[in-house]
Amino acid sequence: MSTTTTTSVNEPATTSVLLQNGKTFQYTSNEPTSLEQIPVIDIACIYSDKLEDRKAVAEEVRRASHDIGFFYIVNHGIDPSYKEQAFEKAKLFFELPEEQKMEVFTGRVPGEFVGYHPMEAYNRNQWKHRDLSEAFNLAYDASTDPEAVDKDEPSISIWPSDQPEFKQAMYGYHTQLLQLARRLTRIFALALHVPEDAFDEYIKTPEAGMRIIHYPSQERSRDDQQGIGAHTDVECFTIVTQDDSGGLEVLSKQNSWIRANPVPGSMLVNIADCFMRQTNDFFVSTVHRVINQSGKERFSVPFFFGFDRSKVLETVPTCVSDENPAKYPAMTAGEYYAWRTNRQKSDGTKGENDASKQ
Ligand SMILES: O=C(O)CCC(=O)C(=O)O
Numbered sequence: 001m002s003t004t005t006t007t008s009v010n011e012p013a014t015t016s017v018l019l020q021n022g023k024t025f026q027y028t029s030n031e032p033t034s035l036e037q038i039p040v041i042d043i044a045c046i047y048s049d050k051l052e053d054r055k056a057v058a059e060e061v062r063r064a065s066h067d068i069g070f071f072y073i074v075n076h077g078i079d080p081s082y083k084e085q086a087f088e089k090a091k092l093f094f095e096l097p098e099e100q101k102m103e104v105f106t107g108r109v110p111g112e113f114v115g116y117h118p119m120e121a122y123n124r125n126q127w128k129h130r131d132l133s134e135a136f137n138l139a140y141d142a143s144t145d146p147e148a149v150d151k152d153e154p155s156i157s158i159w160p161s162d163q164p165e166f167k168q169a170m171y172g173y174h175t176q177l178l179q180l181a182r183r184l185t186r187i188f189a190l191a192l193h194v195p196e197d198a199f200d201e202y203i204k205t206p207e208a209g210m211r212i213i214h215y216p217s218q219e220r221s222r223d224d225q226q227g228i229g230a231h232t233d234v235e236c237f238t239i240v241t242q243d244d245s246g247g248l249e250v251l252s253k254q255n256s257w258i259r260a261n262p263v264p265g266s267m268l269v270n271i272a273d274c275f276m277r278q279t280n281d282f283f284v285s286t287v288h289r290v291i292n293q294s295g296k297e298r299f300s301v302p303f304f305f306g307f308d309r310s311k312v313l314e315t316v317p318t319c320v321s322d323e324n325p326a327k328y329p330a331m332t333a334g335e336y337y338a339w340r341t342n343r344q345k346s347d348g349t350k351g352e353n354d355a356s357k358q
Pocket residue numbers: 211213228233240242248288289290300301302
């Protein structure tokens with residue numbers, strides 16, 4: 001539930017919002033600004049054979065992940081035709097009659113974030129009107145992973161039986177993002193000053209969900225409705241592909257909203273909650289939301305990447321010391337995801353803070 005409180009006679013009112021991860025945040029104005037910039041990182045050198053080149057990118061990633069938790073990547077190496085195909089086929093799916101989309105309703109798979117989430121299914125911040133978006137989520141599928149440990153391991157995803165091109169286009173792009181995410185995980189390891197392969201064994205069968213979201217342009221005031229309410233992501237990091245509509249906003253450390261304007265050819269990377277826990281808060285999982293007032297439909301594809309469910313989320317050794325002991329109890333990635341998925345699916349801002357899981 002969001003509440004507005006006046007802090008003192010001279011200070012502006014702040015709004016306080018409880019998030020699904022049990023934490024709260026404040027902001028002073030609901031209007032976004034472009035005053036602060038999200039860094040743009042040229043990652044061409046992640047493909048370099050020279051460790052020094054990869055380390056140079058890693059240092060930029062380290063700064064951005066610590067300072068703001070969001071950065072654009074350019075020269076990422078993925079051919080734009082994959083995203084174009086994914087957007088094109090997903091638009092056709094969203095145009096289907098509601099009854100047909102509901103055949104793959106997410107409610108059919110309790111405890112998992114897959115399938116179709118209807119328009120206005122959630123109200124993440126208990127705003128006056130429910131979040132104006134619909135989405136389709138797919139999970140990791142070993143049969144589409146060139147590096148799969150066991151290609152026959154079944155996926156938990158559900159698909160409409162008569163839309164083979166939709167599935168094909170989504171996994172076409174997913175496979176590209178999966179390979180990029182594994183490479184970026186090595187860059188994150190260098191960024192944390194641990195060996196480049198330190199996380200390799202945790203992402204052989206990764207958590208690698210992807211969603212395509214459709215946001216109609218909203219007529220209502222930004223004080224009454226959002227496309228997707230303020231939240232933090234769950235896994236290690238997210239790679240977001242957005243179209244040219246704009247509308248994604250990121251909360252600055254000064255508690256104001258910054259526009260993450262589309263940058264041609266780029267994708268956005270943001271740190272999510274597991275990485276924040278694992279780095280003892282050195283990397284920041286930044287609150288973000290989408291409000292589409294562009295006058296046209298907006299589509300985006302977030303790709304959520306994290307550790308294998310069976311692995312324990314331990315604190316990275318370079319992020320703890322006698323003066324800075326580990327803040328979070330260790331638990332498996334799977335336990336953490338299950339807790340968050342259940343809260344998201346039940347609009348989970350209700351209920352008490354659960355400090356053991358934060
Ligand atoms: O649509 C976007 O740009 C971001 C969506 C998002 O933050 C999410 O699905 O977690």
